Amino acid sequence: MPITFFRHIHMPDNDLITRISPDEILTDFVEGFYVFKAQDLSGRQLFFNDGYPVVALMQQREGGMRINVNGKTVNIGNAWVCGGMLKNIYCESSGDTAAFFVIRFHPATFFKLFNIRENIFEHNSVFDLMEIAPHDAKLFLNDFYSASSVDKKVTVAADFLSRKISAIAVPALLGELINHIEKNPHLTVKDLSKAYGVRLNYKWLERNFKKYIGISPKEYLLLKRFLNAYRSLDALSSKTLLEIALDNGYCDDNHLIKDFRIFSGQSPKAFFQDNRRA
CATH class of the missing domain: 2.60.120 (Jelly Rolls)
Structure with a gap:
């Protein structure tokens, strides 16, 4: 979209x-x-x-x-x-x-x-x-x-x-994880493992994300982190790029810039300058 x-x-x-x-x-x-x-x-x-x-x-x-x-x-x-x-x-x-x-x-x-x-x-x-x-x-x-x-x-x-519905069984724990991520979009895979303790191991997490969602848990969390950072930048916040990066789970602004280039082909500054000019 x-x-x-x-x-x-x-x-x-x-x-x-x-x-x-x-x-x-x-x-x-x-x-x-x-x-x-x-x-x-x-x-x-x-x-x-x-x-x-x-x-x-x-x-x-x-x-x-x-x-x-x-x-x-x-x-x-x-x-x-x-x-x-x-x-x-x-x-x-x-x-x-x-x-x-x-x-x-x-x-x-x-x-x-x-x-x-x-x-x-x-x-x-x-x-x-x-x-x-x-x-x-x-x-x-x-x-x-x-x-x-x-x-x-x-x-x-x-x-x-x-008309397409049939008996579809999805692990209950996977549904829990998706809901948990929606409420806490800045999580890392390590945070998920820590939050769910013995109920969750990385191999299970990786296997079931790819089986039911089509991408890895790391990629899924990356989408959430980037989208939240994008919203903050788009809202014309008075915060610096570094502050927005840290607020959204990035370790520094360079990592946010790197992700922005991956998803848009541009730096945040160039992207929003082009959009606001348009």
């Missing part, structure tokens, strides 16, 4: 984001349905994912989205999937991008729901919805774009996902 989406989802009173809770049958799979009014989406926008895979649909069926991956432009259509570690990927809209409908999935159950490999995002972090639902995505999109209101679109999406 455009990184501006994550600027808004943690602001409950923000009028650019509407969150609709999923029905009980979907709560183990879907974190929430969102309508994102992308009024500030213009020019090149950094694409990012916070570890929770999403399916995003543009407002108009005839719309489309282009992404730039290390200088190569790729068309991903009006409905796409996004997840994993997005590095130096930017989006360029075409057509009407006044709003997106976003389905945000719990990471531990997303892959099982669509019966896809957990490493699917390893080499391709953004792709067309048809690639993971080739048999029923076309019918879903027909129904979705025929729906005349947000409530009806939610119903269409819920019906589409409900």
Whole structure:
């Protein structure tokens, strides 16, 4: 998703984001349905994912989205999937991008729901919805774009996902860990091991993160740490870069700059100068 989406989802009173809770049958799979009014989406926008895979649909069926991956432009259509570690990927809209409908999935159950490999995002972090639902995505999109209101679109999406549910068993401890990380985004793998003591060993942690989430625990924690640092920088805080780095679990500002270059291809200073100039 455009990184501006994550600027808004943690602001409950923000009028650019509407969150609709999923029905009980979907709560183990879907974190929430969102309508994102992308009024500030213009020019090149950094694409990012916070570890929770999403399916995003543009407002108009005839719309489309282009992404730039290390200088190569790729068309991903009006409905796409996004997840994993997005590095130096930017989006360029075409057509009407006044709003997106976003389905945000719990990471531990997303892959099982669509019966896809957990490493699917390893080499391709953004792709067309048809690639993971080739048999029923076309019918879903027909129904979705025929729906005349947000409530009806939610119903269409819920019906589409409900038909995919089967008996999916995820380790309870993994769910606990994900919730713990959400509440404490500055943790390290060592902190997790210490917090859970004898209940957790590193081999189990590494194996189950890759099995159910598709990335390592270290990579998952990196996404959280970077996103929180990005929010602090974007908020025009009076704090120095070093203070923001330390507040968000980095050992110094050089490590934050290094991560910023990995995810955006630019230093924090250059990135925000370009965005504010735009």
